[in-house]
Amino acid sequence: MSKNNNNFYESWFDTPFYHILYKNRDYKEAEMFTSELMTFLNLPIESKILDLACGKGRHSIFLNKMGYNVTGVDNSSKNIVNAKKYENKKLNFKIHDMRDPLVDKFDLIVNLFTSFGYFDDFEDNLKTLKSIKLNLKKNGIAVIDFLNINYVKNNLVHQNTEEINGIKFNLKRYLKDGFLVKEINFKHDLEEYNFQEKVRSLNINEFKTMFKQTQLEILHIFGDYNLNEFDINNSKRLIFIFK
Ligand SMILES: C[S@@+](CC[C@H](N)C(=O)[O-])C[C@H]1O[C@@H](n2cnc3c(N)ncnc32)[C@H](O)[C@@H]1O
Structure with missing residues (x-):
């Protein structure tokens, strides 16, 4: 799911x-x-x-x-x-x-x-x-x-995985339409979760x-x-x- x-x-x-x-x-x-x-x-x-x-x-x-x-x-x-x-x-x-x-x-x-x-x-x-x-x-x-935002743009890690408390967070970051977007995808208890953080750049x-x-x-x-x-x-x- x-x-x-x-x-x-x-x-x-x-x-x-x-x-x-x-x-x-x-x-x-x-x-x-x-x-x-x-x-x-x-x-x-x-x-x-x-x-x-x-x-x-x-x-x-x-x-x-x-x-x-x-x-x-x-x-x-x-x-x-x-x-x-x-x-x-x-x-x-x-x-x-x-x-x-x-x-x-x-x-x-x-x-x-x-x-x-x-x-x-x-x-x-x-x-x-x-x-x-x-x-x-x-x-x-x-x-x-x-x-x-200048520092973030120059140092943007476009994609990485962070394992915290046994959860593998797959993270994607990009700039789109004046926003800094972070897509967060992970599985927990057999469920798949997708969230998006979006903050104006x-x-x-x-x-x-x-x-x-x-x-x-x-x-x-x-x-x-x-x-x-x-x-x-x-x-x-x-x-x-x-x-
Ligand atoms: C990145 S967190 C930071 C929270 C806190 N200042 C800290 O340092 O731990 C951003 C916070 O903004 C809140 N937030 C987002 N939109 C809001 C709104 N329209 N009014 C009030 N709080 C809002 C979220 O619920 C979240 O708790």
């Missing part, structure tokens, strides 16, 4: 297989990056933080451990059910679509580990930025951590144009989780700090 689903952001992220394939994107990585980021931002401990597209909440949980008041939102219900196990007075999770603004306002909004640019309709990216803007307090700051200039269109101001651009300066050819990440 073959299981397909093209509206991947409502299905693939909801499967346990996503978390197996990205096993190394774990709490330790989140802690390391979050520590670097918060040292840089130097936010008062009473600040309110929104983790937009929080997944299982790995960054939210650490930010809360640091003492911050954190809300994590994601449109994957399974992720939120999972994250809710960690809730406390200053840590809340809820199902929410990042295109829509929330009622609350925040001192910091983070959108981490390529959680932007999934939408077929380009306008939805602008809608997301507008919602971020609406949800920021007067001197609020936001962070988008995206992949560096946004480069630094396209982001700059979107920020301009939504009247958001870029404060810093970093190129990795150690917050080294962005280098278009060598940086793996494209991390914007903006307001």
Whole structure:
């Protein structure tokens, strides 16, 4: 049997297989990056933080451990059910679509580990930025951590197999119609699964144009989780700090 689903952001992220394939994107990585980021931002401990597209909440949980008041939102219900196990007075999770603004306002909004640019309709990216803007307090700051498409293009592994937890993931990667596509095929318990990750191949200039269109101001651009300066050819990440 073959299981397909093209509206991947409502299905693939909801499967346990996503978390197996990205096993190394774990709490330790989140802690390391979050520590670097918060040292840089130097936010008062009473600040309110929104983790937009929080997944299982790995960054939210650490930010809360640091003492911050954190809300994590994601449109994957399974992720939120999972994250809710960690809730406390200053840590809340809820199902929410990042295109829509929330009622609350925040001192910091983070959108981490390529959680932007999934939408077929380009306008939805602008809608997301507008919602971020609406949800920021007067001197609020936001962070988008995206992949560096130039680095990805120059280093694209078109096809490979990764065996993780006994599952052989056959992966194909290519650029098509302005999107970076990853096809994921594997067998598990005699069933065959086919998923597709599709993220818009946004480069630094396209982001700059979107920020301009939504009247958001870029404060810093970093190129990795150690917050080294962005280098278009060598940086793996494209991390914007903006307001
Ligand atoms: C690559 S994962 C990253 C999750 C998390 N930030 C992390 O670092 O572990 C992307 C997340 O975006 C979420 N997502 C996709 N489309 C969304 C939308 N329209 N609104 C809210 N979350 C969305 C997915 O459910 C998924 O959890």
